[in-house]
Structure formats: structure tokens, C-alpha cells
Amino acid sequence: MSDSIQIGLLGLGTVGRGVYRIITGNGENIKRKIGAGLEIKKILVRDLNRDRGIDLDPGKLTTRIEDILEDPEIKIVVEVMGGIEPTLGYVSAALEKGKSVVTANKDMIATCGKQLFALAEANSADLLFEASVAGGIPIIRPLKQCLAANRITQVIGIINGTTNYMLSKMTGEGSDFEDVLREAQAKGYAEADPGSDIEGYDAARKLAILASIAFNSRIVLDDVYVEGITGITATDIAYAGELNYTIKLLAIAKETDEGIEARVHPTLIPVHHPLAAVNDVYNAIFVTGDAVGDTMFYGRGAGEMPTASAVVADIMDAARDLLRNVPGIISCTCYEEKPVKDMGAVESRYYIRLQVSDRPGVLASIAYAFGDKEVSLASVLQKQTDTVTAEIVLVTHKVREKNMREALEIIKHLSSVKEVSNVIRVEGE
Structure with a gap:
């Protein structure tokens, strides 16, 4: 088996502690699975003296990102700080130096994923982010x-x-x-x-x-x-x-x-x-x-150990790629440019709750307004709220959002309608 692969950890909050616990507690099992040990060499923190509730060599802690970025022995950088700044700069610098990056940062990936993948590909480095969505659930x-x-x-x-x-x-x-x-x-x-x-x-x-x-x-x-x-x-x-x-x-x-x-x-x-x-x-x-x-x-979908589980699994994948000398093999899969559908063109069923005057003809006027915009009603519930007001709950058949909005705009201005209390989409039939 090869020597241990050195890791730089950015952040030692909830998820960072979980990553440290898994790597130190399950070290032998991890080593047998990937063919090398994992060792956290340096951990970037804001406060060197804070009690973090784990048994930790204080010499591993640093407040200087350079201690991780400039260390040639550190091959994998693990980011669990969150946010975009200064995190994006740290991650970008790590990728530029050919270090593989594992992150749990949904904000950064959702906002800056394109540029980060380009950096990873240009420098033959892995960029892995399983923990950015749904914590410990593999997706x-x-x-x-x-x-x-x-x-x-x-x-x-x-x-x-x-x-x-x-x-x-x-x-x-x-x-x-x-x-x-x-x-x-x-x-x-x-x-x-x-x-x-x-x-x-x-x-x-x-x-x-x-x-x-x-x-x-x-x-x-x-x-x-x-x-x-x-x-x-x-x-x-x-x-x-x-x-x-x-x-x-x-x-x-x-x-x-x-x-x-x-x-x-x-x-x-x-x-x-x-x-x-x-x-x-x-x-x-x-x-x-x-x-x-x-x-x-x-x-x-969250929590210290479930999220850390996904992070460490990504670290193990990055380590395997390093051992096989194929970092960067998992590249960006956004190779097409498809249009995004306008919300007005989306089709759905709808639940609508209305407060209306309790008098004859009210439901007919509402149904007419819906029908005029090609909104078909599937079911109607009517509840008495007091002697002058009734509550009506409607569920529609599938209709375009644009038609629904236009129908509701008309209904809001009917003299018999006191309030459109809620509109919720219906899915999964």
C-alpha cells in the first residue's frame, strides 16, 4: 500500500468535525478500501484557541490559507466553510495548483460551478461535491x-x-x-x-x-x-x-x-x-x-455525520484517482445548452382557496371567469364561514400557469370575491 494521502481541511465547524471524526475513526477501513491512508495535515480555522470538542493536535491548526495552498504534500483540499467569499478564492487557488477539491458548498457550486469545473479540467484535478445536495443521501x-x-x-x-x-x-x-x-x-x-x-x-x-x-x-x-x-x-x-x-x-x-x-x-x-x-x-x-x-x-439530508459521510466518500474517490494517476477524470457533464421553460408556459393542476359573498350566482361567475381562460375545474368544496361569507376550495385540471394567472386576475376583481386566500400547485397524479 502507498503512503498516506495528505489533506488540507478548510473549516472545522459541524461538518468539518464530522469529517475529522470519520477519517480518524475509520482510518484502517478506509485504507483497505482505497489502497492508502488518509491524513488531515492542516486545518484552516479562524480561531486557534477555540474548544471544538474533539481530540486534536493543535499543530494541525492554522489561520493561514497559504499553509495549505503552498504545501506540495497536500494533494486534496476539502472545503466545508460554506459561503462564496473568501471560499471561492481559496478553492480556485487550490484547483489552479492542481490540487483536487471536495466541497459541500451548494451556494458556490450552484453559482460558480461552471468556472470551477473549467479550472479543474485545465489543471487535471477532481472537483467533487456529493455533499452539496441532500447531505448523506447519494444523488x-x-x-x-x-x-x-x-x-x-x-x-x-x-x-x-x-x-x-x-x-x-x-x-x-x-x-x-x-x-x-x-x-x-x-x-x-x-x-x-x-x-x-x-x-x-x-x-x-x-x-x-x-x-x-x-x-x-x-x-x-x-x-x-x-x-x-x-x-x-x-x-x-x-x-x-x-x-x-x-x-x-x-x-x-x-x-x-x-x-x-x-x-x-x-x-x-x-x-x-x-x-x-x-x-x-x-x-x-x-x-x-x-x-x-x-x-x-x-x-x-443534513447534520454532522450524514453530510460528513458524503464528504469523506468524495475524498476517497479523489484519493483513488490520485493513486491511479487519473485526477480530473470525472469532468463537468453540462455539455448541452437547452432552453429554460418560462414559468408561464408550465402546466400544472391548482388548488385555490377563496373567500366569497354567500349569495346565489357567485360560483357561476367564478366558473365563468375560469372557463373564459380555459381553466377547467375538477372539484369544488364550499364551506360556510359566517352568515355572509363562504369559503370555496377549487381544484383544477391541468392548465398553463399563464392562463391561471389571467383567470385569477379577473376573479380578484369580482365584486363577490373578498379574497383569494391561497393558490398552490398540484403534482404527482
């Missing part, structure tokens, strides 16, 4: 390798654990959004500023990465239509259950004749759909290929 490698013979037609997933936990609690207990958010923050599932999660942007960044790989065409964050879960109420969840649906924040990417759909939004899915049973902080990704059919990848 990047299956899309790039195991399912490579397929034409992937769709990728639909629950890829944000915070929002899935919140919607699961709201569904199971009838809790309100604000109460569940406070509970998620208290348990450490949601940040003090939860905007990236609850507004859907965390899932959108991950979807940009998945769609780029699945459809071999670069998708960036700005290509993804995004809605969060802040408008979902206990009332909507109760009505969804009455209609045999559950509400999930879904990341949806489809390849159509008109281009690639990439969207993140709350969605009603049938209770019998495999994704409907994915609860708590778990993630799941449903992939359809022309040869393999439907497949689903399920597990914990």
Missing part, C-alpha cells in the same frame, strides 16, 4: 454515473429538511406556521434567520445543481422559479387532507419539448405518492429515467 454520483445510460425526464424532491419538518408538524398536529418555526429554531433545525429555508432558496440552489447534472445543461439559481412556505396555513393543510393530498415543499425539474422546467414551491401531492410519506427532517429525491423507470433516494 450526485448516481446521476453522473449509475444512471448515466438513461435519459432523465424528471427529478422531484424534498431537499430541505427544515421546511419538511415544519410542514410535517403542521400536518400531524394542526399547528400554525409561526409556532412550528419557533420549535424548529429551538431544536436547531432552523437558523435564527430562516429566510433561505422557508423562502425556498436553499432548495432552489440544490435543484439548480441536480437539474444541471440530470439534463446535461447548465441551470443557475436565476433559472429556478421559487416560492416558499410562508403562505401555507393550517387551514390549507386541513383542506388538502380532506381532498386526499398532503402539502410538501417540492423541488421539481422536468425536461420537456419546450425546455427545462426548474421550480421550487409548496405542492399538493396525493397521499399515496412515495414523497408524501417523507416526514420530519428527512429528504427524498424521486428520479425518472427512460430505462430505469422510477427510483427514489431517501435519508437524512
Whole structure:
């Protein structure tokens, strides 16, 4: 067996500690699997004196990135710092020096992946990022390798654990959004500023990465239509259950004749759909290929050890490539330039909840407005809220988003309609 492969670790936070624990704790097993040991030689940190709760040689710590970039013995740089600056500069410099890079950074890959892959290819280095999407669930490698013979037609997933936990609690207990958010923050599932999660942007960044790989065409964050879960109420969840649906924040990417759909939004899915049973902080990704059919990848999408598991697996792949003298063999797969479908052209079914005047002819006027824009109604629920107001819940057949928006604009201005309380897309029939 060869000598140990030296690693530079950027960051020693939650995931960094997990990476250190796996490499030191499972070292002998890893060595037998790849043919060489792995050794973390230097770790970049902000504070040399901070207690990190692990048994660590303080001589491995440094505040100078140069101690990693300028060390010729360090062959693999592992980035678990997060963010784009100064991380992008550090990773770019490592690739320019021919060092392979393993990262868990979804923001950087979704935003700057194209330039980083170009650097990796130019310098015959690996750039691996399995942990950037869905934590410990293997999905990047299956899309790039195991399912490579397929034409992937769709990728639909629950890829944000915070929002899935919140919607699961709201569904199971009838809790309100604000109460569940406070509970998620208290348990450490949601940040003090939860905007990236609850507004859907965390899932959108991950979807940009998945769609780029699945459809071999670069998708960036700005290509993804995004809605969060802040408008979902206990009332909507109760009505969804009455209609045999559950509400999930879904990341949806489809390849159509008109281009690639990439969207993140709350969605009603049938209770019998495999994704409907994915609860708590778990993630799941449903992939359809022309040869393999439907497949689903399920597990914990975040956390110290699940995410570190994916990072270390990438380190092992990079080490194998170094031992075989073939670093950079896994290159960027975005070799096509496919159009991104305008959201107005996307077809979906819709759930609509309205507050209306309780008098004859109201439903007929609403149905006429929908019909005028070629929106066909599949089901109607009417609930009495008081003596003058009724609540109507409608579910449509499949219709273009543009037609739905135009119909709702007319309905909002009907004298009998007091409020359009919510509009949620319906998928998975």
C-alpha cells in the first residue's frame, strides 16, 4: 500500500468535525478500501484557541490559507466553510495548483460551478461535491454515473429538511406556521434567520445543481422559479387532507419539448405518492429515467455525520484517482445548452382557496371567469364561514400557469370575491 494521502481541511465547524471524526475513526477501513491512508495535515480555522470538542493536535491548526495552498504534500483540499467569499478564492487557488477539491458548498457550486469545473479540467484535478445536495443521501454520483445510460425526464424532491419538518408538524398536529418555526429554531433545525429555508432558496440552489447534472445543461439559481412556505396555513393543510393530498415543499425539474422546467414551491401531492410519506427532517429525491423507470433516494439530508459521510466518500474517490494517476477524470457533464421553460408556459393542476359573498350566482361567475381562460375545474368544496361569507376550495385540471394567472386576475376583481386566500400547485397524479 502507498503512503498516506495528505489533506488540507478548510473549516472545522459541524461538518468539518464530522469529517475529522470519520477519517480518524475509520482510518484502517478506509485504507483497505482505497489502497492508502488518509491524513488531515492542516486545518484552516479562524480561531486557534477555540474548544471544538474533539481530540486534536493543535499543530494541525492554522489561520493561514497559504499553509495549505503552498504545501506540495497536500494533494486534496476539502472545503466545508460554506459561503462564496473568501471560499471561492481559496478553492480556485487550490484547483489552479492542481490540487483536487471536495466541497459541500451548494451556494458556490450552484453559482460558480461552471468556472470551477473549467479550472479543474485545465489543471487535471477532481472537483467533487456529493455533499452539496441532500447531505448523506447519494444523488450526485448516481446521476453522473449509475444512471448515466438513461435519459432523465424528471427529478422531484424534498431537499430541505427544515421546511419538511415544519410542514410535517403542521400536518400531524394542526399547528400554525409561526409556532412550528419557533420549535424548529429551538431544536436547531432552523437558523435564527430562516429566510433561505422557508423562502425556498436553499432548495432552489440544490435543484439548480441536480437539474444541471440530470439534463446535461447548465441551470443557475436565476433559472429556478421559487416560492416558499410562508403562505401555507393550517387551514390549507386541513383542506388538502380532506381532498386526499398532503402539502410538501417540492423541488421539481422536468425536461420537456419546450425546455427545462426548474421550480421550487409548496405542492399538493396525493397521499399515496412515495414523497408524501417523507416526514420530519428527512429528504427524498424521486428520479425518472427512460430505462430505469422510477427510483427514489431517501435519508437524512443534513447534520454532522450524514453530510460528513458524503464528504469523506468524495475524498476517497479523489484519493483513488490520485493513486491511479487519473485526477480530473470525472469532468463537468453540462455539455448541452437547452432552453429554460418560462414559468408561464408550465402546466400544472391548482388548488385555490377563496373567500366569497354567500349569495346565489357567485360560483357561476367564478366558473365563468375560469372557463373564459380555459381553466377547467375538477372539484369544488364550499364551506360556510359566517352568515355572509363562504369559503370555496377549487381544484383544477391541468392548465398553463399563464392562463391561471389571467383567470385569477379577473376573479380578484369580482365584486363577490373578498379574497383569494391561497393558490398552490398540484403534482404527482
